[in-house]
Structure formats: C-alpha cells, structure tokens
Amino acid sequence: MHAGDTLTSEQLQTRVFAALDSFRIEIPSWGFSNTGTRFGKFTQAAAATTIEEKFADAAEVNKLTGVVPTMALHVLWDLPNGVSDVPSIQALVKKYGIQSGSINPNLFQDQEYKYGSICNPSTEIRGNALAHLLDSVEIGRELGAKDVSLWIADGSNYPGTQSMSKRIGYMEEVLTSTHAALAPTQRMLVEYKPFEPAFYHTDIADWGMALELARRAGPQAKVLVDTGHHLQGTNIEQIVTWLLHVGGLGGFHFNDRKYADDDLTLGSIDPYQVFRIFHEILSSDAKGVDDIAFMIDQSHNLKGKLEAMIQTVVTAQELYAKAALVDHAKLAELQQSCRLVEAEETFRGAFWTDVRPIIREWREARGLPASPLAALAEGGYMEKITAERGAKNAASVSSYA
Numbered sequence: 056m057h058a059g060d061t062l063t064s065e066q067l068q069t070r071v072f073a074a075l076d077s078f079r080i081e082i083p084s085w086g087f088s089n090t091g092t093r094f095g096k097f098t099q100a101a102a103a104t105t106i107e108e109k110f111a112d113a114a115e116v117n118k119l120t121g122v123v124p125t126m127a128l129h130v131l132w133d134l135p136n137g138v139s140d141v142p143s144i145q146a147l148v149k150k151y152g153i154q155s156g157s158i159n160p161n162l163f164q165d166q167e168y169k170y171g172s173i174c175n176p177s178t179e180i181r182g183n184a185l186a187h188l189l190d191s192v193e194i195g196r197e198l199g200a201k202d203v204s205l206w207i208a209d210g211s212n213y214p215g216t217q218s219m220s221k222r223i224g225y226m227e228e229v230l231t232s233t234h235a236a237l238a239p240t241q242r243m244l245v246e247y248k249p250f251e252p253a254f255y256h257t258d259i260a261d262w263g264m265a266l267e268l269a270r271r272a273g274p275q276a277k278v279l280v281d282t283g284h285h286l287q288g289t290n291i292e293q294i295v296t297w298l299l300h301v302g303g304l305g306g307f308h309f310n311d312r313k314y315a316d317d318d319l320t321l322g323s324i325d326p327y328q329v330f331r332i333f334h335e336i337l338s339s340d341a342k343g344v345d346d347i348a349f350m351i352d353q354s355h356n357l358k359g360k361l362e363a364m365i366q367t368v369v370t371a372q373e374l375y376a377k378a379a380l381v382d383h384a385k386l387a388e389l390q391q392s393c394r395l396v397e398a399e400e401t402f403r404g405a406f407w408t409d410v411r412p413i414i415r416e417w418r419e420a421r422g423l424p425a426s427p428l429a430a431l432a433e434g435g436y437m438e439k440i441t442a443e444r445g446a447k448n449a450a451s452v453s454s455y456a
C-alpha cells in the first residue's frame with residue numbers, strides 16, 4: 056500500500072510542503088565548469104570559464120529552484136590567490152545573492168603532493184599542506200562559510216612503499232592543528248574514500264578512519280559522507296545511522312554511481328538508496344540531526360551543466376519528500392512485532408508515492424516555476440551564456456577547473 060493510500064490528500068500536501076520548506080542543498084562551483092575524466096574532457100560551449108560565471112550559473116539554478124542559497128568553493132580553482140581573493144568573492148556574493156558554501160582545500164593537484172600531502176614523509180611538504188588548510192580556514196572565516204570540507208587524496212599504490220602507521224600520526228598532527236584554528240562557528244568535515252587516486256591504500260579509506268580522525272582533531276570536526284565513495288554493496292544508510300548515533304555526521308556529498316566514484320547525477324542509478332539515507336535522517340532523534348550539510352558533488356561531463364544541476368536538485372527534493380511520507384509510528388509498531396512484509400510495504404509505499412504533482416503545487420505556491428527544467432529551456436539563459444562563453448570554451452581545453 057502506498058503512503059498516498061493511507062494519507063488524505065490534505066495530509067500528503069502538508070507533509071510534502073513542510074519537508075520542502077525545510078530542505079536546502081548546496082551546489083558545487085566545479086559542477087559548472089569543464090571537468091573531465093582521466094582520459095580527457097569534452098568541453099561544453101556554455102560551461103563556466105570564470106568564478107563570476109559560476110556564481111551567475113548558481114544564481115540561475117537558485118532562481119529556478121529556490122533551494123540552493125550557497126555554492127561550495129574550491130580554493131585552488133576559485134580563489135587561486137588564497138585569502139587575497141576573498142574581497143572579489145565577497146563582491147560576487149553581493150552581486151549574485153549566492154552565499155559562499157563549504158570551502159574545499161585542494162591538496163591533490165600540486166606536484167609536491169605526489170607522495171601525499173598531510174601524510175607525506177617530508178616534514179616540509181606536510182607543513183605546506185597545513186599552511187593551505189589554515190588558509191582555507193581563514194577564507195571560510197572571512198566569507199562566513201560554516202564548513203571546511205577536507206578530501207585527502209593521500210595514499211600509496213604498492214604494498215610496503217609507505218608506512219601506513221606513521222602516516223596516521225602525521226594526519227593526526229595536521230588535522231589537530233587545523234581544528235585549533237577554527238572559529239567557534241566553523242566546522243571541519245573529514246571525507247573518506249576507499250581508493251582513487253591511490254590504488255593500494257588510501258589514508259582515510261572509510262567512515263571509521265574519518266570518524267576517529269575527526270574525534271581526535273576536536274569537537275568541531277565531523278564526518279562527510281560522499282555517496283560515491285564506497286565499495287560496491289556497502290550499506291550507506293547504516294553508516295549514516297551509526298554516524299548519527301555517535302554525533303559524528305557533518306554532511307553529505309550527493310551523487311550517484313554504478314561502478315566507483317562516477318559523480319553521476321543523484322538518483323540516476325539508485326534513487327532508493329538516497330531515499331533510505333533520507334529516511335534514516337528523518338526518523339532520527341539524534342543530537343545534531345538538524346545540523347547536517349546537504350551538498351552536491353558531481354561532475355557533469357555529458358549532460359548540460361545547468362540541466363544536470365537542476366535535475367539533481369529536483370531529484371533530491373523528490374526523494375526527501377518521499378522519505379517524509381514514511382509513517383514512523385506505524386513502521387515502529389510493525390518492526391516491533393516483526394510483521395516484515397507489512398513493514399517493508401509501509402516503507403516502500405512511501406518511496407513509490409508520486410510526489411511530483413504536489414511538488415509542482417509547492418513551487419507555484421512559493422512563486423517558483425512549476426518545472427525548473429522547462430523554465431531553464433524556455434528562459435533564454437542557456438542561449439545567452441552559450442553565445443558569451445562559446446569561443447572561450449573552444450579556445451581553452453586544458454584547465455581542469
């Protein structure tokens with residue numbers, strides 16, 4: 056039985072409206088530019104070529120969806136001169152009405168990080184990595200951004216070539232020093248990933264390592280769950296439940312995948328997975344459950360960048376609204392009495408409820424276009440940016456960001 060079968064249409068609308076009113080998601084600046092695979096990249100005429108164009112695109116996505124007030128920034132790509140670029144970002148924030156979201160240090164592109172950044176055997180290189188982290192904390196503080204999101208790409212490719220144990224110590228030291236620099240309003244999010252770019256060992260390979268490092272660094276450090284950063288078959292919602300239970304969940308990088316860290320649009324492969332994650336959050340009374348950053352981390356290589364971003368935001372809303380339809384009291388009762396099929400059907404029923412018509416009503420009630428994708432196609436923005444950026448994109452195919 057669908058949740059829609061047990062709720063009156065008024066109850067359904069109230070639940071979906073309440074869920075959507077409280078739902079916000081952050082978009083990444085790098086989702087608008089020409090990014091590629093390790094084999095090359097296909098450029099798009101409308102891709103953003105400057106930080107200003109990324110802000111303009113984010114503002115367009117926010118205008119059409121109304122739920123993306125912040126954009127994540129990547130320090131090296133968006134603030135190449137570090138802290139001294141803060142005033143120009145502040146000017147863009149003012150001009151486009153999009154706030155600076157999470158600050159993402161870059162510890163993976165510089166040649167000196169060939170053997171690691173915060174885990175590098177060289178004291179000097181670890182010091183440089185720490186300096187970049189401290190700069191990132193300062194950038195975040197000056198921009199009023201809450202989170203500094205650390206993805207540490209460090210690892211090794213062959214057994215015996217690095218001391219995993221020494222590297223734990225190096226990481227602890229740098230992360231503790233980074234935490235010490237945080238303002239009381241800031242958090243440090245520690246992301247994990249099992250492999251890639253390293254293929255034998257990755258220094259922060261799973262949620263246990265990330266959680267322990269975060270705990271040792273200090274109370275403002277939490278774990279960041281990137282949905283694409285798990286080995287096949289991993290029960291991600293169980294990890295989410297554990298992190299909630301121990302007060303260690305800081306946020307998400309949402310994307311989808313079929314094989315590894317594919318960075319595909321959310322829910323394109325397995326929407327039920329995302330629904331199950333949202334259910335764990337919405338049914339939790341853990342401390343800190345209201346302080347979880349929902350962020351998108353996707354790289355759109357084939358789909359149009361703005362289309363892909365809007366499609367993702369809309370999908371996230373749909374799955375969040377579906378999860379809000381689960382009848383928690385009824386489910387708890389069925390689970391308690393081990394009425395398995397009824398419990399599963401109650402759960403699945405919410406997932407299969409078509410919330411799209413109610414979401415359209417919500418958008419109209421909030422003064423937003425009923426279909427953000429159709430509004431993008433009809434609004435003229437794509438034609439405008441394609442004309443403005445086409446030549447620049449054709450000329451430059453070499454830079455990653």
Ligand code: PSV
Nearest residue numbers: 159206246248281308316352
């Ligand atoms: C690389 O795996 C990655 O996708 C990580 O998930 C980071 O969060 C992101 O790039 C941005 O640095």
Ligand code: MN
Nearest residue numbers: 246281308352
């Ligand atoms: Mn990520």
Ligand code: MN
Nearest residue numbers: 281283284316
């Ligand atoms: Mn990733």
